[in-house]
Amino acid sequence: SAVISxxxxxxxxxxxxxxxxxxxxxxxxxxxxxxxxxxGQSLTLIATANxxxxxxxxxxxxxxxxxxxxxxxxxSTLTVSNMSPEDSSIYLCSVEKGGQGEGYNEQFFGPGTxxxxx
Amino acid sequence: xxxxxxxxxEMSVQEAETVTLSCTYxxxxxxxxxxxxxxxxxxxxxxxxxQEAYKQQNxxxxxxxxxxxxxxxxxxxxxxxxxxxxxxxxxxxxxxYDGGATNKLIFGTGTLLAVQP
Numbered sequence: 001s002a003v004i005s006x007x008x009x010x011x012x013x014x015x016x017x018x019x020x021x022x023x024x025x026x027x028x029x030x031x032x033x034x035x036x037x038x039x040g041q042s043l044t045l046i047a048t049a050n051x052x053x054x055x056x057x058x059x060x061x062x063x064x065x066x067x068x069x070x071x072x073x074x075x076s077t078l079t080v081s082n083m084s085p086e087d088s089s090i091y092l093c094s095v096e097k098g099g100q101g102e103g104y105n106e107q108f109f110g111p112g113t114x115x116x117x118x
Numbered sequence: 119x120x121x122x123x124x125x126x127x128e129m130s131v132q133e134a135e136t137v138t139l140s141c142t143y144x145x146x147x148x149x150x151x152x153x154x155x156x157x158x159x160x161x162x163x164x165x166x167x168x169q170e171a172y173k174q175q176n177x178x179x180x181x182x183x184x185x186x187x188x189x190x191x192x193x194x195x196x197x198x199x200x201x202x203x204x205x206x207x208x209x210x211x212x213x214x215y216d217g218g219a220t221n222k223l224i225f226g227t228g229t230l231l232a233v234q235p
Contacts, residue, residue: 110162
């Protein structure tokens with residue numbers, strides 16, 4: 001399994017500012033993922049972050065808006081830039097680790113960061 | 119592109135009773151994984167159960183079992199002997215077997231399960 005922590009757990013920010021969310025894992029992992037969960041909705045993948053390479057962004061998400069760092073195998077940050085009220089969401093970090101048998105990798109999720117933009 | 123549909127936004131069950139949550143999906147792939155995730159009010163998402171598409175046998179984890187119908191692209195979750203702690207949002211999710219560039223999960227919109235004492 002993997003124990004994941006995120007900082008901050010919640011924040012209230014002003015329009016036009018930026019917030020950096022940290023994700024720390026208790027063991028080394030190759031793949032880390034950042035998801036967004038808008039109020040009352042499902043999870044949408046923002047990007048995949050592999051250590052030593054540029055993050056891969058999903059359609060509708062761009063690096064200028066959501067820059068990601070992955071300096072080592074246990075840590076990643078997601079920045080939400082130039083925020084607007086539409087960015088109010090829960091942002092979740094997820095990691096992939098080997099599971100039971102057959103080369104299966106399970107995804108584990110952090111507790112999330114609840115962001116409110118005024 | 120793959121899609122996952124959960125047609126029940128909310129469900130309710132009496133404690134100790136059985137409830138079934140529905141999930142359908144669309145894919146052209148033959149090998150893939152299906153999952154049910156639970157997200158309690160505390161928000162920490164946890165895996166409930168996983169099914170490999172190449173396995174005909176339905177997965178079971180204690181009180182949780184699935185009814186996997188590959189031809190119908192249906193993947194329902196049955197919770198037996200429901201407990202108060204089962205109250206949560208349940209997400210059905212799909213992942214390609216190979217993964218490709220990203221092993222991303224594709225989530226349904228979720229079913230909010232309430233358990234009545």
